[in-house]
Amino acid sequence: MLSRLVFSKNNLFFVFLTAGYLFGVILYDFIGFDYVDELMALFLVAFAGIVAMERRNWKELIPIGTVIGIFMFYFFYSFLIKSNTPIAICMDFLTQLKPFLGFYCTIFIAPALTTSQKRFLSILCMAMAGGLFILGIIDVNFLFFVHPSRYATAVVATFFLLGYCSTYSWSDIVVLLSILTIGLISTRSKFYGFWIVAIILMAYMKMDGKIRFSIKTILLFVCLASMTLWLAKDKIILYYVDGMMNSREMWSRPAMMLTSMQILCDYFPFGSGLGSFGTFASAEYYSPVYAAYGIDHLWGLSKDMPSFICDAFYPELAQFGVVGIMLYFAFWLSVLRKSAKAAMPAMQMFVLLIFLFFLIEGIADATFTQNRGLFILIILGLTLSPDK
Template identity: 40%
Template sequence: MIQEFVNKYFFNLLIFTLIFGIILYDLIGFDYTDELCALALFILFIFWMFRTPDWRINKAFLITICIFIFYLCYSFAINSNSKTAILADFTVQIKPYLAFFCVYSMAPNFSRIQKDLLKKISLILWFCLLPIGLLGLINMQYLIDIMGVPAYFAAAVIAVSLTYLFCSDFTTKDKCIFLILLSLGLISGRSKFYGFFVLAIVIIVYFSNVNHIKLNFKNIIILFFTFGIMLFVARNKIELYFMQGIVGDLDKNEIARYVLYATSIDIFKDYVPFGSGFASFGTFYSGEYYSNIYAKYGIDNVWGMTKNAHSFIADTFYPSLAQFGIVGLYFYSAFWIHILKKSFKSQSAKQLILTLLIVSFMGIEGIADSTFTTHRGFFILMFLGLVLSETKISNNKELKNESLTN
């Protein structure tokens, strides 16, 4: 049966991606692990699609593919960069959407045995990360030598913690263990992780009761104080990247993010409505195949954004949306609204909470990291597809039961 085939091979692919695409990504020094995993996932999806009687494909997935093809043609038409750069950036930008929609369309459903095994693997991986974190407490350089950068360590902790929660029974004990596992990421010293950890506590402790998820005065006050605490724990970086940039008091090592945000606003205004095109601004390939946008806006001499040293160009995500203009910004927002709408249809608190945690994580990460289009984003979007697959399966079962009853 095709579904059993998908369940088996996607399970193996998920474990492989978690271990080699997240935990060991920098240690093995192979930068194309996520691309290989993406190719394997797409092949599995194509095999599944052709084996279904009606060549089933999610409508939102089809719309997303059409949107990306349009932007690809648009980028060629306006010569946003070289054809090689445009194609390379196209591949990077569409990858997280492929990760989500391929998994969501196939709707893999893990057995209890598979979930128990995945749960044990996530705990083993966490205990492997624990000594690395403890070494980081002694000297952060030890953690960097092993994991590459603190962001990779934090993402690894989040990945194994979410995997554990997904495979659990979502009891009070499981929620407490999840928060304990997640707390290891605090060692990374990342302000974004501090903010996410605060939000995760509120979501797990308060909003895991689905009856609390409603718009009322009490919840508005709770969210207001939550975001206040998040801003407080991240205040140093907010001041560093934005406030000091406004007054022109940034160190040369920190100015790139502020410049990217400020310039993106100009690009949104100047390239209405479809943006400056693939590989033109704020992405890895816009720096690798140096885009003329940087010279056009007079930022080609900014530290970390020069033609010969452009490592800071892809240091954040939201400014890169200027490549797609206000129309692209609308579609990006519509994608996440689509995700949230589907999650709120779930009758399972666990599936809803996992979705809220993932959306919160990606929302926070985009402020000062390009996580969405990296190996970390690829795994998280795969995982999100798996979570919402359970929601879809549960809803379909309920509809069948209702039809049988009627």
């Protein structure tokens, strides 16, 4: 019975991963169905439930239970302080929980794709990369992906999926970096930063063989951080310096970042609650927090035009307070520590790249809680599942 479950589990996950990549990443904006990522998360929860019933090893469910418990605390806390309307709280609860469920359910299911399945995914990724390149040349206004940043993250998701299927030979690395280079068409400064980080880190991994905590490694990461900041300096100055120096009307990103810091102090230690700040739910069901902090009149943050409320990830952490921020980075610390114990340097490098991608991406996008963020976290879980 167990062997049949393992066989069907691996095949079913392979179909899910393929469908998730096509409909949850490549075609997501084109088909206009906004609930693909929610359905993906629901599928993983149901899948994990079936596997749990078969294994009956309930200790393996502790990480999933812990994450759900943390979010349930914030769920009831938000109702207690009335952070927004009940429907806004429920919507944001599902949005914030979704990426963590995707990661931990994948680790729990622990699928093992076969060589032929990985070969199929590799061919699919290279075919989609060719399509993305052609589309980037002819679709100069990015109508297919709605926005150049979504085009860039689709390229990154393709890069990570192919990376999971790769053996990390020099030829594989050349192909991976060639695919990642397609994203330069997006002209996004944050992508330039990630691109140069990926090149240096992958070359370093191949030449040195292992990422160690040493003076050499620290100097490498200082250089990487400096180059990333230099490549993104124009957008950082535009969004976070010029905006704050505008005495008449502060721009949306600086306003959101500064207000989030005020919220951390005013709502110490658990934040302003779900659906209250920096999220789609807080814009859809306009949160009273924006008026309370006097930013509801700013362009892009007003009730009539809330387009830039969820334009970055880090401000929304104010909903969870100082405790929530500590928990978020504790999550990444646990992921990096888990990868550091792996014997394969390629896995360490791959996990570190995913962490750095979200670290950079969170400055000017909420990808972590969106469809492409969910897919990349599923790949992260897939990478770490053998060492769960």
